[in-house]
Amino acid sequence: MNVMANVASKRSKLIEDQLGQRFTLPDVFFEFIGYIQLLWMTDMFDALMFVPTAVLVILHERPWRVVSRLLLSWGLASVIRITTVAITSVPDPRPSCEYAKGNVFSTFTLHRCGDAIYSGHTLIFVICSLVWSSFAPRNWVGRTLTAFVYGLSIAGSLVVIANRAHYTIDVLLAWYIGPGAWYTVAWFWYWHITKRGRLLRIEFPVEVGRHRDSDSEEKCQRRRVELGLMPDGTPYDPVALYLDALHGRGVRGVEPELSPPTSSAARTAEKQEMDDATPSNINDECVLTINGAASSQAHL
Incomplete structure (x- = not known):
């Protein structure tokens, strides 16, 4: 991500060189939301989203499942962002951004120019909100906290736009791609992990089918x-x-129940019943059947 953001920053510099000045694309929300220079607030909202989400993970009955879904979804959305951030270069919306200089593989610049499409900060807001939607307790406390987290996400998105850290389209794309990555991972996890009996210690920490x-x-x-x-x-x-x-082994994974010991008299009576139920002329019937089939075949 850092390498591709540096590439995007260098390409964004070409736009300024050609125009001879900084240029910002028209944006509807820029016209309604005033400009503030408090970039630290975007990072603060990231922390505000991480802290309650971390508490939810720690207290959840299946923490490894929540962490796996969170990291896989965030990773998938980040891979998508790597493919978009340097493909189409746009003028940076921040007048005070810094262009990346030096080797793209070793340079690290905070709040660099050109790191636009799409918003990585908003992506964190969205993924954390989806964690609460899917794993929060199904009671009034969980619903209240989930609504509060979504309020933080929306407020953080507006702060990103107010700081001109991203265009509105960058924020909207994060709100579209985040849920897409989240539910894509959920679908893959269900059909290729859970249904195939893989990583069961994450899915069922106690035993198969038992969460607690x-x-x-x-x-x-x-x-x-x-x-x-x-x-x-x-x-x-x-x-x-x-x-x-x-073969009397019972179901796999479950120890067969041991039958109570049977007395010798009961075993003798059971054997006698089986002997009485067995026809005495079973061999004669087999011979007659075989001879009859042989005779019919010879007649044919």
Whole structure:
């Protein structure tokens, strides 16, 4: 990201050299929101978003799942930003920005010119808000905190525009791409991680289908059925279930229940019942059947 932002900054310098002055593209929100020179506020809103989100992750029953979704979504959106930030160069909206100088691979400049499409600060606002939408507690406290976090996101986006850190289109693109990356990762995670029984320690930290110790066995079994998973995390296999039941092994991943010991008299009575149920002329019937089939074949 730093390398491509430096490339964008150097390319943005070409625009100023050709025009002979700094130039800002027309922007509707610039006409309604006054200009402030408080760039530190954009970083402050990043911290305001990170702190409550970190608390939510720590207190969540499945913290590794939340962290995985957050980092994967943020990483995917950042990869998209790498492909856009230096493709189309636009005049920087900030009159006091600094152009990157020196080697693009080793130079690091804060608030550099040309780092425009699209807003990385707003992307952080959006991803943190989506974490709260998906993983906040389903009660009035969780809903209130989620609304508060979204209020911070909107306020931070307006601060980004007021500081002229980005054009309005940069902020809007972050609001479009952030949810797209979030739900793309959610779709991939469900179908290629959860449904295939991968990384189950992240999905179910206690055991397959169980998020916490207080979950009932019925709830855990329902989750496994919905996901198509066996108790050991492997995909549902009816043939394996049949073979396990046929050989008395029970379901994979579950220890078979031991039957109570049977007395010798009961075993003798059971054997006698099986002997009585077996026809005594079974061999004669087999011979007659075989001979009958042979005779029919010879007649044909």
